[in-house]
Amino acid sequence: MRFANLAVLLVTIALCTPVRSVAQGVSYEELVRASQEPQNWLMYGGDYRSWRFSRLKQINRQDVSELRPAWIYQRSAPGEMIEDSPVVVNGIMYVVEPPSTVTALDARTGVPIWSWSPKLPKRVVAIGLHQTSRGVAVLGDTIYVGTIDAHLVALDARTGAVRWDVTLGDNKEGYAITSAPMAINGKIIVGPGGGEAGARGFIDAYDAQTGKRLWRLYTIPLPGEPGSETWGNAQILGGLAWNKGSYDPNLNTLYWGTGNPAPDYNGDARTGDNLYTCSLLAIDADTGTVKWHFQYSPHDTHDWDGVQVPILFDATVNGKPRKLLSVANRNGFYYVLDRATGEFIAGSPFIKQTWAQGLDAKGRPIIVPNTDPGFEPVLVYPSNNGGVDWVSPAYSPETKFFYVSAREMGAYFAKAKLPDKPLQVGTPLILGGAGNQYLSGDDSYGAIRALDATTGKMKWEFRLDAPAWVAPLATAGGLVFSGDDEGNFFALDAETGKALWHFRTGGSFLASDTRSSPVTYEVNGKQYVEIAAGDAFIVFDLR
Amino acid sequence: MTTLTQVFAVLTLMAALSIMTECTLAGPQAEGQELHGHNETPADLGKGKQLFEDNCAVCHGVDATGGDGPDIRKVPDTLGDDAVQNIIRRGVPGTSMPSFFDIDDAGARDIVAYLHRLNSEGPAETIKGDPSKGKEVYETSGCAACHMIAGEGGSIGPELTRIGAMRGAKNLHERLVDPAANLPKEGNVGDRGKWTLYLMFRAVTKDGQTIEGIRVGEDSFTIVLKDASGTFHALWKPGLRSLEKEPEKSLMPNFKGTLSDSQLDDLVSYLAGLKGAQ
Numbered sequence: 001m002r003f004a005n006l007a008v009l010l011v012t013i014a015l016c017t018p019v020r021s022v023a024q025g026v027s028y029e030e031l032v033r034a035s036q037e038p039q040n041w042l043m044y045g046g047d048y049r050s051w052r053f054s055r056l057k058q059i060n061r062q063d064v065s066e067l068r069p070a071w072i073y074q075r076s077a078p079g080e081m082i083e084d085s086p087v088v089v090n091g092i093m094y095v096v097e098p099p100s101t102v103t104a105l106d107a108r109t110g111v112p113i114w115s116w117s118p119k120l121p122k123r124v125v126a127i128g129l130h131q132t133s134r135g136v137a138v139l140g141d142t143i144y145v146g147t148i149d150a151h152l153v154a155l156d157a158r159t160g161a162v163r164w165d166v167t168l169g170d171n172k173e174g175y176a177i178t179s180a181p182m183a184i185n186g187k188i189i190v191g192p193g194g195g196e197a198g199a200r201g202f203i204d205a206y207d208a209q210t211g212k213r214l215w216r217l218y219t220i221p222l223p224g225e226p227g228s229e230t231w232g233n234a235q236i237l238g239g240l241a242w243n244k245g246s247y248d249p250n251l252n253t254l255y256w257g258t259g260n261p262a263p264d265y266n267g268d269a270r271t272g273d274n275l276y277t278c279s280l281l282a283i284d285a286d287t288g289t290v291k292w293h294f295q296y297s298p299h300d301t302h303d304w305d306g307v308q309v310p311i312l313f314d315a316t317v318n319g320k321p322r323k324l325l326s327v328a329n330r331n332g333f334y335y336v337l338d339r340a341t342g343e344f345i346a347g348s349p350f351i352k353q354t355w356a357q358g359l360d361a362k363g364r365p366i367i368v369p370n371t372d373p374g375f376e377p378v379l380v381y382p383s384n385n386g387g388v389d390w391v392s393p394a395y396s397p398e399t400k401f402f403y404v405s406a407r408e409m410g411a412y413f414a415k416a417k418l419p420d421k422p423l424q425v426g427t428p429l430i431l432g433g434a435g436n437q438y439l440s441g442d443d444s445y446g447a448i449r450a451l452d453a454t455t456g457k458m459k460w461e462f463r464l465d466a467p468a469w470v471a472p473l474a475t476a477g478g479l480v481f482s483g484d485d486e487g488n489f490f491a492l493d494a495e496t497g498k499a500l501w502h503f504r505t506g507g508s509f510l511a512s513d514t515r516s517s518p519v520t521y522e523v524n525g526k527q528y529v530e531i532a533a534g535d536a537f538i539v540f541d542l543r
Numbered sequence: 544m545t546t547l548t549q550v551f552a553v554l555t556l557m558a559a560l561s562i563m564t565e566c567t568l569a570g571p572q573a574e575g576q577e578l579h580g581h582n583e584t585p586a587d588l589g590k591g592k593q594l595f596e597d598n599c600a601v602c603h604g605v606d607a608t609g610g611d612g613p614d615i616r617k618v619p620d621t622l623g624d625d626a627v628q629n630i631i632r633r634g635v636p637g638t639s640m641p642s643f644f645d646i647d648d649a650g651a652r653d654i655v656a657y658l659h660r661l662n663s664e665g666p667a668e669t670i671k672g673d674p675s676k677g678k679e680v681y682e683t684s685g686c687a688a689c690h691m692i693a694g695e696g697g698s699i700g701p702e703l704t705r706i707g708a709m710r711g712a713k714n715l716h717e718r719l720v721d722p723a724a725n726l727p728k729e730g731n732v733g734d735r736g737k738w739t740l741y742l743m744f745r746a747v748t749k750d751g752q753t754i755e756g757i758r759v760g761e762d763s764f765t766i767v768l769k770d771a772s773g774t775f776h777a778l779w780k781p782g783l784r785s786l787e788k789e790p791e792k793s794l795m796p797n798f799k800g801t802l803s804d805s806q807l808d809d810l811v812s813y814l815a816g817l818k819g820a821q
Contacts, residue, residue, distance in 0.1 A: 376647075376648070377632075412642075414632075414633075442738070442739055442742065442788065446763075463763070464763040465761055465762050465763045484762060484763040486762035486763065487762075488762055488763055488764055490763075490764070498781075499764065499781045502763075502764050504762070504764075
């Protein structure tokens, strides 16, 4: 009879234990272990290390040639290009349709469940950025999104109802959020864009439950503050941290990149390094204070924002195990740093670049004379979109390669004269312009490149017809997925770079580029791969 | 599109640029609109005409009244010379108007001066040669095997129905004696920028077959070539043994040796008169 009692007890316990559902939400601990839940894609970048790597291997080298479209979701309203990388939680996909509409879809069938759009002002100031969003964050049963008029909004994951809505900055000053936010323990981290309007850059942390601001870290100083001596006598403007960063929970450190100083292209007045623009900041996640910084491009005049997503990985360097961080920067250099100390370990170009002889022992570029924009245009490689713009890299722990969608393109850089009156924040402070192309289009190209993550040495490349805007996605199936500018979505062998599959999505590169980043997930034991191209979110599976 | 609509479209583009662009635009300069005097010397106008016909006419028409691109005769008066020079050098992002950074400041000024002239006086071109003799040269030189005029002829090379509205005489002459030089470019095709049209390629397949033709389409995986017989070949690039550009070659023969100078002049004057349905 004891056995029967025990059985009744066990059954009772089993029935009372809640079944996992969206209602339960995603805990912080789950986010820390995101890579161990490959059926979900829990954040922009896949996990806090931003590896964009999935352990799923149902789709692999042997069967990827059988990949076929499973469903398509066409966006509900016309707008600028989709740059979203979706989040998938327990069979629900959360996408963002430009500019800031969050839509929940059934991830197996593509059937929409709910959609939420902010009420935007009649005229949104969007200078130097596209009215689009790169994605949401999830924590608990709440979805977090940044809007194009610089609000951070918390939505109920089941219904899209607004839990709270806070304003980060005045859109009339140029502030806009295009980044996916990051959710850590009880906090939502996000930074707005607006550097071309001369807005002052910052990174914010908000209480995930209430929306109360916990801290704000400005990326550039006020006059008189430390770092202001690196701006000459000029107005201190810019440094927007408009892309998502990475996070090390053990070191409790956020790694976030900052954008360029304003005005673009003409640095005559802002003499000096212009701290802390075009830099990587290592930030204490509790207090928002900077532990260390590394500046990629001191005194930038080429619009080479340093907001590229860093990959966090551990590896042996000179026989010693190190905690590393690496970035393929817009300025054309691949950097490897110690993420605990900020020490520069290695750096070398990953594309053709003509502006630096190299990096010194501290990683500072040794500038080639006459490569700053002139009143007469100066030809420099790379163009202002750089070796890679905001598009994320990927890292595979199996190949130990760093994958980047590289842009091989030069441009003529020109500057315009500074006006006599002070620069007005909220207006275009793009003084001069860099034509993105000088040579015939046939002389520029893109490539998916695999670099040895520790040294930056190129292992293979797969050439693309034009420089592209789609992040690579690496999987344990031995694949790297990415896209090209003409709307192809394709899979390469992660070891060799050989093309194994491609599908022409037809995303027109004139009106609606293929600029999103693919993700992969599993529902009911079936693996899916997603890409947005043109006006469509397309999901593929094996038949 | 009426002239007014075209000008409005350009103005709207300029306004849109000031709140949208990722890369190009001199903000303050676009707003200050000064009308410069039209006292350019004849030499500047000559250079301006040449630059205009080499670079602008293909889309905007030899007389700037428009074609694939809008009528731009009044644009310097409406936007100001500085703004138009900026557009010439930096293009209009998001449209087919490419940047012409290879035209320097002086060249851009010359083009704008020529535009003023076209607006006030219309084109002043006297083309030597006899167009009716030129028509005979066209008919006896095999041109119709590859080119179509008003529905008659072949479709290997470009259609010539409106070629006189798109290309100036000097340009037409160059085409005949050096067809592979200065191939036309398609502007601002995404990140490809100016994409060369009619570029010859030579592909060798895995089993050793050679295919030579002009590129009509390409992406990272596929190139589509049209060969001399007008057949399309869609080739899977990763599977080719080799794929080479042949910038010196053209499917069109070179008529330097075959036609005399006066025959070439006549042919050019015939082609220059082909302006399509008015």
